[in-house]
Amino acid sequence: MKNNLTQTTLSNGLKILLKEIHTAPIISSWVWYRVGSRDEVQGRTGISHWVEHMQFKGTDQFPANILDKAISREGGTWNAFTYIDWTAYFETMPADKVDLALRLESDRMVNSRFDPEEVASERTVIISEREGSENEPLFLLGEAVQQTAFRIHPYHHEVIGDKADLRTMTRDDLYHHYRKFYVPNNAIMAVAGDFDTQSMLARIKELFEPTPAGDEPARLARPEPPQNGEVRLSVEGPGATSYVQICYRFPPASHQDFFPLAVLDSLLAGPSNLNMFSGGISNKTSRLYRALVDKEYVVSVHGGAQATIDPFMYTITMTIHPKRKPEEALAALDREIQRVKEEKVTKEEITRAIKQARALFAYGSENITNQGFWLGYAEMFADYNWFQTYLDKLSAVSVKDIQRVANEYFKPQSRVVGTYVPLEGKA
């Protein structure tokens, strides 16, 4: 046990991470499955997210109308997330009520019913969720950019899925996907908070170990080939505001270049917070803000990368100033990108990025839910050590590293540039 952390794997392959934190009478328990939209083929896009919804629709032991009340009644908070690489479920409970969460998760790992009527009603709920997103210009633009950046790799489509597939997928499709991926040897259980490790581990074994291991789920093997030449696209829609989104190709989180790129992101666009329960800080002295917002090409600029299993994207999103054209903003952006390629950044800028990361981690550690999140999250694309040594890895980044990765990853010929063209005022 190091830093109150215990790691072990049950006989059925379920990996367990436990971290005792005795600061509040609260426990946050998480179950992570290695399944996301990366595991979906055309015709069944959005299936992982839909399965996540069905996990709230009941088992024989916890029928739907009992399930959705049980956690709330005990004062707990719970939710679930589906991402391109993973699906996660959490409950944060008063410490003396955590057993309910453990029983619920062990049960729905195998016993969810996928009742056909519930599938039918959830179909329209998810279509409604998608239509809500379609109201947002940045969703429409982001979807177009992503599907252009990934022609082969299943990162091609949005997690929510395509409407055509949401209309046609069947109950059996969903159930098959559930049984294939929701096996203990494809999952991680992470618990943080006010408990005794030995008794927590004993209870987890009692509840989860009877579930037998399943076949290791087969994965799609469709790596994205290199892109040779910039692609530009436009999306038209309602509104009066133009947006431009630029995506460059980035390495996976486990790649050594991820760390110099994190420093570069921090000084270009302000530090990204990978942490879901603790917001970020402003970016008004980042290079892109100074060059684009201060100079009034855009009214806001944001940039960031995600920690992923396969190579994904670094995305810069600009809200264009009403008096400027998208091309002017893009040209100003390109001058800044060129500058980090040609001129070395300063040592001070790196020191600053590390301090920013340290502060963001400190804010996140106020919250037990967030500490539970990190235990499992880092395991989805690397391991918990990735998180524990993150600041050390940033500290090892040199000025030369930054210049090298700027030239290697910010290549115009492998980027996609998308523009949202507002139709207001046009004939």
Next chain:
Amino acid sequence: MENKLNSLPGPDDIYREVLPNGITVLARSNFNSPSVVIAGYFEAGALFDPDDKLGLAEYAAIALMRGTKNHTFDEIYNALEAVGASLGFNAGVHRSGFNGRVLAEDLPLLLDLLSGTLTAPVFPKAEMEKLRAQLLTGLAIRAEDTGDMASMVFDQILFKGHPYSRPEDGYTETIQSIKRNDLVKFHREHYGPRGMVIAVVGAVKPEDAVRQIKRVLGGWQVKGQKESLELPSLKTLKKTVSKHHRIAGKSQSDLIIGTNGPMRRDPEFMSASIGNNILGQFGMMGRIGDVVREKSGLAYYAYSSLNAGIGPGSWEVNAGVSPQNVKKAAELIVDELKRFVQDGVTADELADTKANFIGRLPISLESNGGVANALLNIERHNLGLDYYRRYADLVTEVTAEDVLSTARKYIDPDKLVIAVAGP
């Protein structure tokens, strides 16, 4: 320090001091993480905005960070961002406020910036124009947001003739009409220590926190800081009023159905809050979620909320639905409101919600930000430093009859506002 893990904030660990110039400081320490949150409010809300310069309070609040007597915009943010700190201002109807967070080692820096921006902003002309363009873009985006527009239409009808009918972020014309001098004047007349409350929570001893606030703001004096305004009385609805605000090209509409709710200090607040939880929060969004989402599959979100503040509040149901389902969803929601005021809530529902309210309290107070908000809530509504220790009793004593009589007092299913924004 016995049983520290079970202690909610209370008189023995909240430090409260009123400085001679009128600033109230609330502090509570938490050394579990090396960070500190500051949050506060002051009497310079949008209630003071003239109709033709609506958005002035918000413009002024955001503009504070754009330059002070001693520092430029870039210097202010450079100091903050270099240490991973944040500070931001916002405007509400009655009050404006701020939030910031910082590593404990840099708290003095954050407080110096707070003091400089509050007491000595200079509203540089060039920065004000940049900010104006950003605010106007925000309004253009708001005009396309079905949720924002439904909410604006709802407030315009529910609070007709009352200042609560006005959006704090103003309109394009009103933002365009605000001059730099208006900002300077607004700051001079409304910003001051009287009525200001600051909460400091995190890895700092309470007495240190107070000493540091005294150092940066203890000497602040303002002559002629204007008194807060009286609210006019509110006209109640005579019948159901519906309005559809068209936004072309959208794939989903937002629907808001509701009426007036209690003020925070009204004795019915707790029974309304419990009733609301049963109506549209508990589990997967309560009865409303059950009918609109779970049983009918009409919406991804459908919930109710109670907005209770200093003045009259609202009690509303929100749902995002496909344009062709707006009517059907509205009928289901009105039926649920009818059932709510006819039959009230069951003993099981009441017990569930009480357990939920009491059980979730420690989780809502988990982070420094959560505690800071709780301390401000105590001060804003004069709840008493022992409020969170008494909370379980306050919840427990509410009866099903209380919930029913409160529901009937506020909700009349024949006198509702139905606001829709979408195609």
